[in-house]
Amino acid sequence: MRKKQDNSLLTEVELEFMTVVWATGGGTVRDLLAELNKLQQRAYTSVATVLKIMEQKGFLTSERQDRSLVYRPAVPKADYQKTTLKNLSSKLFNDTPAALVARLVEDEEVTDEMLVEMRALLNERLGDNAS
Known part of the structure; x- marks a missing residue:
């Protein structure tokens, strides 16, 4: 039986993403990808997926600007x-x-x-x- 994940804490990867979001104040997937790729190369779709999961968990908010979603920290x-x-x-x-x-x-x-x-x-x- 699989243990239910604690959604009040970030995974290691999510924490890496969140650290970038806190440092930059947020941005589009492309903006955040550019910052994250300074640490380790990632695919656009992977970053978009993790950001969406983090939004669903309540750590990020998103707002549509033009044709892009802008992610911002929901938790200080x-x-x-x-x-x-x-x-x-x-x-x-x-x-x-x-x-x-x-x-x-x-x-x-x-x-x-x-x-x-x-x-x-x-x-x-x-x-x-x-x-």
Whole structure:
């Protein structure tokens, strides 16, 4: 039995497309194809199909201009980031944001500079500017 796909999250390919849409503000299939092809060559029909699916999932809107559809983001990047982090926290860290942060801090690739930046963000959130 096949598991029902979670339509609240983008697939890897859709996220690549959405990143371009967020960066450019949107465009026609041809516009977005030109940007996406800077990363990896794709066929026009493949891009058109993925964009249509993303619109059906509610991540994009489209509007006809002349003879082309112009796709725009329906979901702001910050909103999607929030949803994705909540999902990650729920599924991998038992709804415990502190566990997610602890795992991130334990990562060897996190530099001292990044940790200082994280501390500043936490202090700001807590209303405490002390280091």
